[in-house]
Amino acid sequence: SAAEKGGYDYFMLKEIAEQPKAVADTLLGRIDGSGSLSLDEVRIPVSVLREVDKVVIVACGTAYHAGMIAKLAIEHWTRIPCETELASEFRYRDPILDQRTLVVAISQSGETMDTLMALRHAREQGAKVLAICNTNGSTIPRESDAVLYTHAGPEVAVASTKAFLTQLVACYLVALYLGQVRGTKWGDEIEAVIRELSDIAGAVDTVLETMEPVRELARSLAHKDTVLFLGRHVGYPVALEGALKLKELAYMHAEGFAAGELKHGPIALIEQDLPVVVVVPSPRGRSVLHDKIVSNIQEIRARGARTIVIAEEGDHAVVPYADHLIRIPATPTLLQPLVATVPLQVFACELATARGNEVDQPRNLAKSVTVE
Numbered sequence: 001s002a003a004e005k006g007g008y009d010y011f012m013l014k015e016i017a018e019q020p021k022a023v024a025d026t027l028l029g030r031i032d033g034s035g036s037l038s039l040d041e042v043r044i045p046v047s048v049l050r051e052v053d054k055v056v057i058v059a060c061g062t063a064y065h066a067g068m069i070a071k072l073a074i075e076h077w078t079r080i081p082c083e084t085e086l087a088s089e090f091r092y093r094d095p096i097l098d099q100r101t102l103v104v105a106i107s108q109s110g111e112t113m114d115t116l117m118a119l120r121h122a123r124e125q126g127a128k129v130l131a132i133c134n135t136n137g138s139t140i141p142r143e144s145d146a147v148l149y150t151h152a153g154p155e156v157a158v159a160s161t162k163a164f165l166t167q168l169v170a171c172y173l174v175a176l177y178l179g180q181v182r183g184t185k186w187g188d189e190i191e192a193v194i195r196e197l198s199d200i201a202g203a204v205d206t207v208l209e210t211m212e213p214v215r216e217l218a219r220s221l222a223h224k225d226t227v228l229f230l231g232r233h234v235g236y237p238v239a240l241e242g243a244l245k246l247k248e249l250a251y252m253h254a255e256g257f258a259a260g261e262l263k264h265g266p267i268a269l270i271e272q273d274l275p276v277v278v279v280v281p282s283p284r285g286r287s288v289l290h291d292k293i294v295s296n297i298q299e300i301r302a303r304g305a306r307t308i309v310i311a312e313e314g315d316h317a318v319v320p321y322a323d324h325l326i327r328i329p330a331t332p333t334l335l336q337p338l339v340a341t342v343p344l345q346v347f348a349c350e351l352a353t354a355r356g357n358e359v360d361q362p363r364n365l366a367k368s369v370t371v372e
């Protein structure tokens with residue numbers, strides 16, 4: 001009913017709007033007064049976490065994209081090798097797992113069969129499994145050694161939005177916590193990022209307040225057949241997520257690429273007026289990547305692409321090459337997906353509406369897939 005949708009036309013719009021609160025709720029009580037993480041609720045003893053020598057993340061769909069970002073955060077802040085794998089592929093390749101492997105299973109519903117089968121396989125091999133889940137008491141957390149719940153609240157729209165942002169928050173918490181309990185050379189950075197994370201809900205809110213031009217742009221592209229997405233580092237999974245949202249909601253051909261791969265094939269797709277969304281890394285931090293992406297934007301624009309550039313506030317280098325510029329607040333490099341994903345959700349939702357599609361219940365899809 002309209003009341004359930006809180007005055008919004010679709011659950012998806014309501015859930016997009018709820019993201020600042022969902023993010024804040026997921027952080028609540030997990031950062032103590034001294035700015036350290038307290039994750040006692042994760043019932044894997046610190047002594048075990050200190051011995052972990054490999055992390056494997058398994059998930060499906062949007063949760064898998066959160067897992068791709070988690071890999072970068074975990075490896076950076078802990079120096080533990082980490083791989084992220086599609087849950088549906090995982091157990092069929094005889095993965096190497098033992099008592100020192102920490103498997104992180106990410107699932108909004110906690111009922112996705114592929115993810116469940118992956119974690120069962122991991123536990124049979126002796127690995128410890130930590131679930132990141134949004135649904136209390138669901139099967140995946142019940143069958144795991146430990147759980148870190150995301151506090152997004154119920155997500156009704158099939159296309160995941162607020163659950164994704166809170167999965168990211170939970171992944172950052174796990175990465176930072178592992179770094180904290182194991183002690184790494186990144187101690188100061190970990191402290192600084194925990195501080196930034198406490199303010200990140202405000203940054204998400206800022207993005208939401210500036211989305212009208214994104215909606216207008218989406219309506220103007222409603223007749224297009226294809227949209228491409230480019231990103232690097234954490235921006236690559238964001239590009240994949242932007243493309244997934246367009247497939248799910250707008251039924252458009254959409255693909256995400258790692259920007260560095262452009263020259264190895266995808267650039268052949270560029271033609272006059274093809275919309276290409278580019279997620280630009282911060283010019284601070286890994287500035288080499290920033291400069292490389294700016295060259296990519298120049299290259300595709302020279303070949304006729306219509307560039308839709310998502311870039312940090314104050315990044316002037318992109319301005320001459322952006323046909324459309326979407327600004328996001330400055331964040332630490334690894335946290336950027338929390339703000340960069342939001343315009344892509346709004347973009348997909350508005351495009352779906354403009355094309356007359358059913359936003360909350362896209363054709364052929366289910367909110368949770370309980371078969372393999």
Ligand code: G6P
Binds near residue numbers: 060061108365368
């Ligand atoms: C389904 C949904 C996706 C979701 C995926 C994983 O395919 O349509 O939106 O990302 O399942 O769901 P989970 O509940 O495990 O996060």
